[in-house]
Amino acid sequence: MFYRLHTDGTRQDVDLGNMLTGPLRTACWIVGGGPSLSELPHESIARSPAAKLAINLGGARLIRPTLWTSYDPTARFHRSVYLDASIWKFVHARRAMDLVPETTFKVCECPGVVFFDREPQRGFADFLPAQPAGVVDWNDSFVQAIEIAYRLGFRMLYLAGCDFHVRPSSAQRVRAQAAGVEYASRELLGEFFDRCAAKGISRDEIERLEPPTQYHFDERKPLAAAIQTDLHYFRVSQYLRLCRRALSLAGIELVSVTPESRLNDYFRSVAAADAIEEIGASVGNPAAEPTRGLYTQVQSRQPAGLGPMRDLKPHHWKAKGQPGGDDKPPAARSSSQDRSRAAVKQRVMAAIDRVPETPVHINEEG
Numbered sequence: 001m002f003y004r005l006h007t008d009g010t011r012q013d014v015d016l017g018n019m020l021t022g023p024l025r026t027a028c029w030i031v032g033g034g035p036s037l038s039e040l041p042h043e044s045i046a047r048s049p050a051a052k053l054a055i056n057l058g059g060a061r062l063i064r065p066t067l068w069t070s071y072d073p074t075a076r077f078h079r080s081v082y083l084d085a086s087i088w089k090f091v092h093a094r095r096a097m098d099l100v101p102e103t104t105f106k107v108c109e110c111p112g113v114v115f116f117d118r119e120p121q122r123g124f125a126d127f128l129p130a131q132p133a134g135v136v137d138w139n140d141s142f143v144q145a146i147e148i149a150y151r152l153g154f155r156m157l158y159l160a161g162c163d164f165h166v167r168p169s170s171a172q173r174v175r176a177q178a179a180g181v182e183y184a185s186r187e188l189l190g191e192f193f194d195r196c197a198a199k200g201i202s203r204d205e206i207e208r209l210e211p212p213t214q215y216h217f218d219e220r221k222p223l224a225a226a227i228q229t230d231l232h233y234f235r236v237s238q239y240l241r242l243c244r245r246a247l248s249l250a251g252i253e254l255v256s257v258t259p260e261s262r263l264n265d266y267f268r269s270v271a272a273a274d275a276i277e278e279i280g281a282s283v284g285n286p287a288a289e290p291t292r293g294l295y296t297q298v299q300s301r302q303p304a305g306l307g308p309m310r311d312l313k314p315h316h317w318k319a320k321g322q323p324g325g326d327d328k329p330p331a332a333r334s335s336s337q338d339r340s341r342a343a344v345k346q347r348v349m350a351a352i353d354r355v356p357e358t359p360v361h362i363n364e365e366g
Contacts, residue, residue, distance in 0.1 A: 001016075001134070001135075001151060002014045002015075002114045002116055002151075003114070003116075004108070004114065004115065005093060005096040005108045005115050007097075007106055016114070016151070017151060017153075018151075018152070019152055020154060021153030024282055025156045025251070026155060027154065027157075027158060027279050028051045028052070028156070029045060029050055029051065029053065029063075029158050029160055030053050030055065030142070030149065030158065030159050030162060031045075031052055031054040031058045031063050031160050032142065032159070032160065032161040032258075033055065033056060033057050033058040033059075033161060033216060034161040034162055034164070034215065034258060034261075035163065035213045035214070035215060035216050036161055036216070036258050036259055036260070037058070037059065037062060037160060037216040037258075038062065038216040039259075040257065040258075040272045041273060042062040042063050044273070045063060045160055047286075048276050048279050048280070049279060049284065049285075049286055050158070050279045050283070051066045052064070052065045052067065053065060053067040053068070053145055053148070053149055053154075054067070054069075055068075055070070055145050056070050056071070056076070056077065056141055057077065057078075057217055057219070058161055060216075062216065063160075065081075066086070066087060066088065067087070067148075067149075067152075068081055068088070068089050068090070069089070069145050069148055070095075070141060071092075071139075071140065071144060072141070073095075073098070074098035074107055075098075077101070078101070082100045082105075082110045083100065083103075083105075083110055083111070084111075084112075085111035088112045088114065089113045090114050090115075090116060091113060091114070091115055092116065092117075092118055093115040093116065093117055095115075096108040116134055116135045116148075117135070118135055118136075119133050119134035119135060119136055119137060120136075122137075124242045124246060125246060126246070127243045127246040128150055128246055128247070128249075128250040128252075132147075132151075135147050135148060135151075138239060140236050140239075143240070146254075150252055154252075155252055155253065156252075157252060157253065157255065158275045158279075159254060159256045159257060159258055159261070159263065160257050162256065162258050162261055162263065163233075163258055163260065164233040164237050164262040164263055165186050165230055165234070166189050166212050166214055166227075166230035167189075167260075168193075169209065169210040169211055169212050170210065171209040171210040172196075172209050175201060175205070176192070176195075179196065179200060179201055180199060181195050181196050181199050181201075186262050188230060188231065188234055189212070189230035189231075190227040190230065190231060193227065203223070206223065212226055237263055237265075237266070240254070240266065241265075241266045254267045254268075255269070255270060256268070257269070257275045
């Protein structure tokens with residue numbers, strides 16, 4: 001499913017399936033670019049002992065990712081992400097020969113870049129099939145990130161900065177209120193501005209006011225593009241609502257730590273501090289773990305009060321490569337065995353040579 005590509009077009013498959021699965025449901029942060037991320041305890045999220053999978057420019061200057069994926073053209077993203085060997089990059093194969101911004105390097109030359117093919121013909125029921133031909137393509141990087149996280153083995157996905165809506169600016173809401181129009185939480189942005197227009201507030205007037213805050217980083221789109229972005233967010237939130245059974249069958253839980261996200265209507269939402277505490281309870285707290293005495297420690301460090309444990313094997317089960325297994329390899333012969341066989345053969349041939357020849361008279365006349 002995942003592979004490397006080289007500048008001559010050759011391909012090298014990379015088996016990463018469930019590589020990051022553990023004995024518990026492995027947690028991962030999905031870091032989006034929503035404006036709420038700057039209001040979350042992003043420094044604590046960055047320090048938490050869980051992977052951070054950033055989407056596009058999500059987390060820029062706030063949370064350095066350990067994993068990263070994108071949907072849009074290469075030129076929209078940072079050189080420091082592509083060239084940072086500590087970040088695993090998951091990119092569609094058609095970006096392989098793009099040039100990294102501000103360099104002459106191709107994307108496929110960068111460290112830690114893994115490519116995949118896209119698979120657009122997926123319904124909600126088979127959102128996460130057992131034998132995928134590629135990563136689901138619903139024209140969205142967030143859905144793409146969910147499948148990449150799943151294929152790597154993550155099952156608990158905490159969503160930070162995933163607002164999934166564009167909120168009108170304070171100035172736009174004040175102007176609307178003056179005309180008797182109230183903004184409803186998570187309302188479609190286009191429908192809100194349509195209601196404003198019905199009360200005599202023109203689109204030109206709306207555009208002259210302070211624009212909506214669309215991201216936690218310094219970037220903005222024209223109003224028409226912001227409306228389309230908000231509509232796209234709404235569409236994807238409905239996709240995920242309709243995928244809840246498929247997610248459950250796959251063992252994935254989406255947990256939003258993003259206040260006012262549209263996803264909060266359909267998935268569990270918790271405070272970011274509670275999510276960080278959940279991760280720490282599962283993995284451990286690196287900031288609190290002691291070091292004094294560990295190099296001289298000789299006693300067991302397992303939890304107190306445990307009952308007996310034995311590493312038993314399943315009944316009737318034979319490990320592969322063991323007697324009775326399915327794929328027992330042929331027994332290897334050592335060089336000493338080969339020499340012994342050769343010596344036996346030589347002794348047999350010598351004994352045959354020592355047997356005397358005895359003439360035998362044949363009566364041909366009967």
